[in-house]
Amino acid sequence: MGIRRQQIWAAIVKEFLALVRDKEAIAMLVVMPAVFVLIMSLALQDVFHTTSVKHLRLAILDQGHSHLAVQIRDSLARAHLFKVVVLTTSAGKAAGAVARLGHRVAAGHYALGLVLPAGLTTRIRHHLTGVGDHQPIAALNLFVDPALPAQVRGAALASLTQTLQSLQTAMLLQSLVRADPKLDGARVMRALQPVLRLKTDTRLARNAPVPTSVQQNAPAWALLAMFFLVVPLSVTLIKERQQGCLLRLRSMPVPAWVLLVGKAIPYFVLNSVQLAVVFWEGVYVLPLLGGTALQLGHSPGAIVLVAVAANCAAIGYGLLIATIVRTQEQATSFGAISVLIMAAIGGVMVPKLVMPQAMQHFTHVSPMAWGLEGFQAIFVRGAAVADILPETAHLLLFGGVCALLAGIRFRRELRPQDLRRMGKLG
Amino acid sequence: MSLSVATVASNHTPVPAALEAVEVVARYPGLAEPAVAGVTLTVARGSLFGLLGPNGAGKTTLLSMACALIRPSAGSLRILGLGWDSDPVLFKRSVGFVPQGIALYPTLTARENLRVFGRMHGLSGGKLRARIDYALGIADLRELADRRVQTYSGGVQRRLNLVCALLHEPSVLILDEPTVGIDPQSRNFIHTALRELNKAGTTILYTSHQLDEVENLCDTVAIMDRGRIVAQGTMADVLSQHVGMLELRLGEPPPAALCSEIRALPDVQALQVEDRTIMIRSAQPFQLVVALIPLLAARGVSILALSLGAQNLEHAFLAITGTRLRD
Numbered sequence: 001m002g003i004r005r006q007q008i009w010a011a012i013v014k015e016f017l018a019l020v021r022d023k024e025a026i027a028m029l030v031v032m033p034a035v036f037v038l039i040m041s042l043a044l045q046d047v048f049h050t051t052s053v054k055h056l057r058l059a060i061l062d063q064g065h066s067h068l069a070v071q072i073r074d075s076l077a078r079a080h081l082f083k084v085v086v087l088t089t090s091a092g093k094a095a096g097a098v099a100r101l102g103h104r105v106a107a108g109h110y111a112l113g114l115v116l117p118a119g120l121t122t123r124i125r126h127h128l129t130g131v132g133d134h135q136p137i138a139a140l141n142l143f144v145d146p147a148l149p150a151q152v153r154g155a156a157l158a159s160l161t162q163t164l165q166s167l168q169t170a171m172l173l174q175s176l177v178r179a180d181p182k183l184d185g186a187r188v189m190r191a192l193q194p195v196l197r198l199k200t201d202t203r204l205a206r207n208a209p210v211p212t213s214v215q216q217n218a219p220a221w222a223l224l225a226m227f228f229l230v231v232p233l234s235v236t237l238i239k240e241r242q243q244g245c246l247l248r249l250r251s252m253p254v255p256a257w258v259l260l261v262g263k264a265i266p267y268f269v270l271n272s273v274q275l276a277v278v279f280w281e282g283v284y285v286l287p288l289l290g291g292t293a294l295q296l297g298h299s300p301g302a303i304v305l306v307a308v309a310a311n312c313a314a315i316g317y318g319l320l321i322a323t324i325v326r327t328q329e330q331a332t333s334f335g336a337i338s339v340l341i342m343a344a345i346g347g348v349m350v351p352k353l354v355m356p357q358a359m360q361h362f363t364h365v366s367p368m369a370w371g372l373e374g375f376q377a378i379f380v381r382g383a384a385v386a387d388i389l390p391e392t393a394h395l396l397l398f399g400g401v402c403a404l405l406a407g408i409r410f411r412r413e414l415r416p417q418d419l420r421r422m423g424k425l426g
Numbered sequence: 427m428s429l430s431v432a433t434v435a436s437n438h439t440p441v442p443a444a445l446e447a448v449e450v451v452a453r454y455p456g457l458a459e460p461a462v463a464g465v466t467l468t469v470a471r472g473s474l475f476g477l478l479g480p481n482g483a484g485k486t487t488l489l490s491m492a493c494a495l496i497r498p499s500a501g502s503l504r505i506l507g508l509g510w511d512s513d514p515v516l517f518k519r520s521v522g523f524v525p526q527g528i529a530l531y532p533t534l535t536a537r538e539n540l541r542v543f544g545r546m547h548g549l550s551g552g553k554l555r556a557r558i559d560y561a562l563g564i565a566d567l568r569e570l571a572d573r574r575v576q577t578y579s580g581g582v583q584r585r586l587n588l589v590c591a592l593l594h595e596p597s598v599l600i601l602d603e604p605t606v607g608i609d610p611q612s613r614n615f616i617h618t619a620l621r622e623l624n625k626a627g628t629t630i631l632y633t634s635h636q637l638d639e640v641e642n643l644c645d646t647v648a649i650m651d652r653g654r655i656v657a658q659g660t661m662a663d664v665l666s667q668h669v670g671m672l673e674l675r676l677g678e679p680p681p682a683a684l685c686s687e688i689r690a691l692p693d694v695q696a697l698q699v700e701d702r703t704i705m706i707r708s709a710q711p712f713q714l715v716v717a718l719i720p721l722l723a724a725r726g727v728s729i730l731a732l733s734l735g736a737q738n739l740e741h742a743f744l745a746i747t748g749t750r751l752r753d
Contacts, residue, residue, distance in 0.1 A: 247523075
């Protein structure tokens with residue numbers, strides 16, 4: 001073994017032993033993201049189904065026993081919309097029942113509460129046929145859970161409005177058929193069946209894919225944990241400085257880059273293990289707890305490429321911060337806060353899809369966004385190696401520039417002013 | 427024939443000194459005065475050399491240049507005739523450096539620490555194992571070799587700190603205050619080890635605040651003050667150069683007014699008081715004694731002892747710099 005390789009090996013072993021014996025650092029880098037992914041994926045599972053209303057409970061209070069409620073329920077059921085519960089009430093207790101429904105919706109028992117007043121069917125029929133009294137039909141009272149996200153509320157209202165309009169059309173045609181016996185009722189009803197339908201296909205969608213909760217959270221929190229290595233990495237370098245180990249090493253015929261490489265490789269391995277643990281958890285553990293399994297796409301090569309590039313970016317940044325900060329307090333405050341800002345901007349804490357448009361453009365300044373977009377392209381869009389090359393290039397370039405700057409700073413580590421700062425002037 | 431000529435010529439080549447500094451200057455950015463201001467110093471091979479000076483004297487800066495940690499701003503510094511620029515690797519391999527702090531990885535064992543530092547010096551295999559065993563033996567750490575350093579006492583850590591610098595068999599061992607804050611037993615242990623190493627041919631350059639330690643250990647000393655070497659030579663040389671020292675041991679601590687009166691006497695250059703002892707530097711010590719005795723008698727202060735000339739390095743330091751080492 002050549003001397004240089006032997007020195008690198010010694011630096012790696014030293015760093016690896018120091019790292020694995022620091023249980024707090026291991027816990028922070030491996031266990032923290034695993035726990036976060038589990039909690040956040042389960043907690044935010046519903047938020048990521050923003051345009052689906054299938055899981056929403058709709059209570060219909062039918063005050064007129066008119067069967068309109070049943071028709072609405074059946075219509076929504078046919079369209080697989082909402083979980084519908086029909087409530088009835090006697091005429092004397094109508095006001096109390098409405099108030100009760102409002103409270104139950106406000107308390108979150110139902111997402112929506114629709115009130116169908118007594119005589120509604122008759123009034124609609126009079127309106128459609130032009131016979132009988134022509135009292136105006138008041139807007140139907142719909143209670144909405146205030147905690148319902150705006151996007152879900154919009155989707156629910158659109159679905160409900162569409163269903164009511166369909167029912168109104170059907171009632172109109174039924175009344176026309178009844179009025180004109182010459183009309184072929186069956187034919188008219190057949191003609192009412194929708195023939196122009198949409199079939200969505202997201203396989204080729206290039207922009208704004210909507211990931212599942214775990215597809216968002218697993219790579220996001222794993223990336224955050226990767227970049228969080230800045231704290232233990234900086235602290236080990238500061239301790240080496242304070243203990244004088246760095247001084248001793250620099251008095252030996254060891255180039256600065258050997259020491260930096262020796263420091264980087266154990267963290268590269270640890271980050272890789274951490275990422276593998278998080279993805280394994282997403283694929284196998286999360287479904288056992290009722291969550292959606294992480295779909296990893298179809299390109300293991302692309303995953304490895306983004307993982308390696310993100311790892312290089314995180315380590316480059318960690319080395320740069322380690323060579324800039326001078327105290328453990330600076331490492332934990334500046335290092336951690338800068339990573340949290342990168343995470344907030346990069347869509348780790350707040351998913352990019354719920355950010356305003358202006359903020360979504362701003363995410364591109366964060367390396368964590370590049371990593372996240374790379375992983376999500378693979379998981380959600382089924383991207384292959386060629387598709388994630390731009391994100392990979394950005395990450396590698398960022399990591400390379402940071403490592404280069406770290407190397408320059410580290411070579412100057414023992415400039416006279418640094419020696420003075422270390423209290424060695426004498 | 428030509429071979430014998432060459433042999434004769436090589437026999438007459440002067441052996442380079444262990445350390446040779448010529449007009450070495452080290453400047454720190456932002457400081458008006460250089461930390462090392464034109465030091466010329468020779469440390470002979472095989473010597474046990476003590477470098478003394480108060481904080482800020484420039485000792486560590488000079489040692490840092492000798493260990494190739496920083497470059498001189500001006501002048502030349504050679505180790506065994508090698509300059510940093512001519513062969514930096516050989517320059518560094520010639521030196522073993524024991525930093526002031528405990529420069530060890532606390533979560534690693536003694537053996538692991540030695541292995542890391544040995545490998546950094548390019549040692550491997552059987553040679554590395556043999557040197558680790560040797561170092562553990564010197565530090566009397568064989569039984570504790572596989573325990574983490576953080577579990578050791580301060581003295582044991584200091585011993586390990588020392589032997590980590592011996593793995594690559596350096597010709598010159600540089601120690602920056604290696605006995606700070608340790609118990610007398612561990613200090614004696616380190617001194618004994620250093621004497622043994624020196625006997626075996628290793629040149630030792632030792633800095634310390636402890637003047638008695640340097641007196642007991644070193645055969646040659648240099649005193650630094652404000653970036654300059656103010657005295658150097660064998661212990662006897664340094665002490666004999668400074669006869670203008672007068673030490674008085676009194677029956678009681680001298681009052682401040684009396685000290686002021688003594689300072690006002692002709693030829694008093696510096697005065698230091700420590701409890702009942704007064705140390706005075708004077709260009710005319712004999713005349714000073716003549717003036718001093720009646721003054722003390724008039725003030726009713728009894729003299730228990732009086733000595734002329736530098737008795738120890740403490741006196742010599744005061745005589746040279748006008749201040750005490752720990753000021």
